[in-house]
Amino acid sequence: GISKTTLLTKLNNKFSTIPNNFDVVIWALVSKDYHVGNIQDRIGRDVDFLDGSWKNKSVEQKAIDIYGVLSNKKFVEICGEMGTQNKIKMDCLEPEKAWELFQDNVRDETLNSHPDIRNLAKQVDERCSGLPLALIIISYDMACKTTLREWKYAIEMLKRYVLPKIENEVFSLLKFNYDNLPDATMKCFLYYCMYPEDYCIPKKRLVEYWFWEGLLNEFDRIS
DSSP: OOSHHHHHHHHHHHHHHSOOSOSEEEEEEEOTTOOHHHHHHHHHHHTTOOSHHHHTSOHHHHHHHHHHHHTTSOEEEEEEEOOOHHHHHHTOOOHHHHHHHHHHHSOHHHHTSSTTHHHHHHHHHHHTTTOHHHHHHHHHHHTTOOSHHHHHHHHHHHHHHOOTTOSOHHHHHHHHHHHTSOHHHHHHHHGGGGSOTTOOOOHHHHHHHHHHTTOOTTOSSOO
8 A cells, every 4th residue: 555566567667668579578467465377477478478378288288388488588577465453563754754655646725625624634644553555535525625623523433443453553544444434435435345355356347347337417418
């Protein structure tokens, strides 16, 4: 939740657009519950093992094939890893930097709409524990809140969500943001649960699901 994967994605895109000395650039995102065969399939995609028969090979056979190709090439592998709780804690922003990031996403007119809102905003910022992902999503959610009641309510909800039993600190903050989504947006978001982690979700198919579910009532055609 600290944008490591975003940074690696930008690095991967640079390799794709700027001339370099590598024969192959490999991009693999590894989730915490990873499977070696799935990682090999991602590598195989980048070294042109695209036929269905290769996917049915054993982990050992795939390893031999990959080695046979890469041992004769100059390559770089960019491997994004889902962080653990300890890694997230180590990479938290300092309080001053966290406040700067929070302010960047909350409009000045919001922070200045009431003398006490800036102080309440700092309390919300502190509840984000210096985690960039949490700071960004919660600051976006609070950007249009201009009353004391809304900011005080946000602080109470954040206090309620920070539970010691939750292993991942980011989870409680993401839950706060999710619970504040408009009803239709929340239902659209739930459709992502149909796909496994790290899956390349087909946008067109997803929109079709939303349309036929009646979640896009303001449109009369999928196009």
